[in-house]
Amino acid sequence: MITLGMDIGSTTSKCVLLKDGVEIVACALAPAGIGTDGPVQAYREVLLRGGVPEREIRRKMATGYGRKCWPPADGELSELTAHALGCHFLLRSARTVIDIGGQDAKVVSLDAQGRMASFVMNDKCAAGTGRFLDVMAGILKRDVDELGGLAAQAAAPAAISSTCTVFAESEVISQLANGVPVPDVVAGICKSVAVRVAALARRAGVKEAVFMSGGVAQNAGVRKALEDDLGVTLHTSELSQLAGALGAAVYGFQKMSK
């Protein structure tokens, strides 16, 4: 049985085709989220890659910020449930999920079956989210995927003390004007996100194994700063950004199997 999960986020649309709840047939990611043709692109791409005719998909589940805006969906589920299921699929021993996406950060506690037991979320402030990193990368005229490599070259992370993205922007500019090396500034930016998310994680309670999902999981600078702050190993996967879409496909399978 083929099920499909679509995760429509603030910056990207992700789609996963799953066979019998266990085998990933194809994945697609379009770099455009809610209010764009990103979902259409991701859907078209995943069907092409999977070589699966649309009529063979038994259930299409939508999740993410834009989950109510995708007409082909047969149903929807919250991002929290979707990430919990997706991360459980990727790492059976995961008991805590740290998800940092484009506009929010969530920490979800899981039970042994991958069900969400509790969660803590920041969706009020850009600091501590991918948005903060995107803005800072823009100031540095770098791509966001360069930040991890730059942070690894830092001698000492610069102190970014502002809790507000707008003030932190001025702080970064003045650090650069004072000759602080770019890698140190980048490490400071990554640390600033990690400090906020680590505080969220402590509120939720950190139980190992800890798995990181969402696009920011690809940023090694944030990952390392989080590991240092929390004193745990963070597990991740090349499919971390697709965890929500994967979880939605798993949910669709579970519904159809009942």
Ligand code: ADP
């Ligand atoms: P959303 O679902 O809200 O669109 P995602 O989970 O797709 O969010 O994450 C988007 C964020 O991930 C971006 O804001 C960016 O900071 C980060 N990101 C995306 N791709 C990469 C990459 N290759 N390397 C580092 N960070 C990345």
